[in-house]
Amino acid sequence: MFESLTQRLSGTIERLRGRGRLTEENIREATREVRIALLEADVALPVVQALIERIKVRAVGQEVLKSLTPGQALIKVVRDELTNVMGSAASDLNLNVPAPAVILMAGLQGAGKTTTVAKLAKHLKEKRKKKVMVVSADVYRPAAIEQLKTLAQQVDVLFFPSDASQKPEAIVRAAIDDAKKSYADVLIVDTAGRLAIDEAMMAEIKALHAAVNPVETLFVVDSMTGQDAATTAKHFGEALPLTGVVLTKTDGDARGGAALSVRYVTGKPIKFVGVGEKPDGLDVFHPDRVASRILDMGDVLSLVEQVEQQVDKDKAQKLAEKVAKGKKFDLNDMRDQLEQMQNMGGLSGLMDKLPGMGQIPDAVKNQVTGKEMPRMIAIIGSMTKKERRNPQLLNGSRRARIAKGSGTTPADVNRLLKQYQQMEKMMGKLGRGGMKGMMRGMRGMMGGGGMPFR
Structure with missing residues (x-):
């Protein structure tokens, strides 16, 4: 999300950053x-006008022109105003009510409601420790x-069976009774969608809302619909007392207009x-972090959280102990590292959280396709335990055999082994010289490695 907006804005920001004075x-x-960048990103016109006006008012005042570093002060103003328009801070679910806390999911057909119900159930179960x-x-x-029954089994949460012959209100009332008996903390209700907003749909969901009185009513909307997402959410908000919005399919939305509108x-x-x-593809929305990403400042906080949650700490500890004892870093260790990176979304999943990515040419970024990690893991998987x-031991004939077994070329195998040699050298320096040794090793790797696969 926001790729095109980031590219456009990062160039503008870079020109201003070093200015000794601004006029x-x-x-x-x-x-x-x-303004042009926001309009191209499909941000709603009233949002663009309000945002630009607020930036202008603050920019030509004391805050920027009288600042010692006016270029950086202007960047801070733009970041602050982007954050404000998206809601300042992350907004949590209100689950501080007698169990079960009922969450009603509303939205149009095809927005991804049912998938989002399963993702939210997994999030609440794992992050909030809720039943x-x-x-x-x-x-x-x-x-x-x-479909919901299958997804509930995948994420291992309780599923209340219902039938197409029943009335929606009767289904949910029965589910609330069962949730109480099962001591469930949260009940998430998937509702019917339509292909467009219509009176019958609104009347039905209003009646359902009145019958079950949910603590949270979330509107699920496809971010790829851009300005329409904001308009549809507004219509639903007029009919229902919404408490929040869930934007889906953000990985397919390069513009990000919906998030800003x-x-x-x-x-x-x-x-x-x-x-x-995937069931774990649901993130809490942090406006401040998103604003930083839009301005190409990266999102290191989210990256740290991702590492905390998804890195296997036991494996990391064992590798650290092995390196500290001076034992050799082998291809089994490299495969473990690659699998952990793959769990975090691979190179492409990490890149958008790193600062300065907007300055990297498209030709370089396009080399990262998401297939790099699985291909490297497949190559190592085609080796024998001894290799x-x-x-x-990996001579030319063995490398040819490994390439054939992994569906790659000998050149791919050679590239992987070069990456391995650089990683092994880095780990050796870490074992001998601690963090300074590792930093020296990383500098050498960055200088000579390049992209792992093209």
């Missing part, structure tokens, strides 16, 4: 470029109930963003 003309020119039950009140879409247009906070189809422990 009103510089600021006018910069805000004009920011979760899910139920489908979608009695119109064929196989909707069966929804909060301003609806007055409702974006609580989560959905990425991909993994003793890479020096």
Whole structure:
């Protein structure tokens, strides 16, 4: 998300960063470029106008022109205003009510409601340690109930069975009773969607809301619909007392207009963003971190959290002890490291959280396709146990065999072994010289390694 906006804005920001002084003309020119970038990103016009006006007011005042570093002060103003328009801070779910806390999910058909119900159930179970039950009140879409049942099994949460012949209110009332008996903390209700907003749909979901009185009513919307996402959310917000929005399919949205428009247009906070189809593809929405990413400052906090959650600490500890004892880093260790990076989304998943990525040419970024890690893991998987422990055995004929077995070329195998040699050298320096040795090793690797696969 935000790739095109980041590229456009990072160039403008870079030109301003080092300026010893700014004039009103510089600021006018910069805000004009920011305005064009926002409009191209499909941000709603009222949001663009309000944002630019607020940036101008602060920029030509004491805060920027009288600052010792006006270029950096202007960047801070843009970042602050982007954060404000998206909601200032992350907005949490209100689950501080007698169990079960009922969460009602609303939205159009095809927005990804059912998948989001499963993702949210997994999030609450794993991150908030809640006992979760899910139920489908979608009695119109064929196989909707069966789909939710399958997803509930995948994420290992309670599922309350329902039937297409039942009334939605009756389904949810029965589910609440069962959730109480099962001591569930949270009940998430999937509702019927339509292909467009219609009176019958609104009347039904209003009646369902009145019958179950949920503590949270979340509107699920496809971010790829851009400005339409904000407009649709506004219509739903007028019909239902929404408490928040979930933006789905953000990995397919290069513009990010919906994320910048929804909060301003609806007055409702974006609580989560959905990425991909996997059950763990749901992230809490942090406006301040998103603003930093838009301005190409990276999102190191989210990266640290991701490492905390997804890195196997036992394996990391064992590798650290092995290196500290001066034992050889082998291809089994390299495969473990690659698998952990793959769990974190591979190179492409990490790149958008690193500062300065907007300055890297597209030709270089396009080399990262998401296939690098699986290919490298496949190459190591085609080796014998002995070869993994003793890479020096890998002569030309063995490399040809490994390439054939992994569906790659001998050149790919050679590249992987070069990466391995650099990693092994780095680990050796870490064992001998601590962090300074590792930093020296990393500098050498960055200088001579390049992209692992093209």
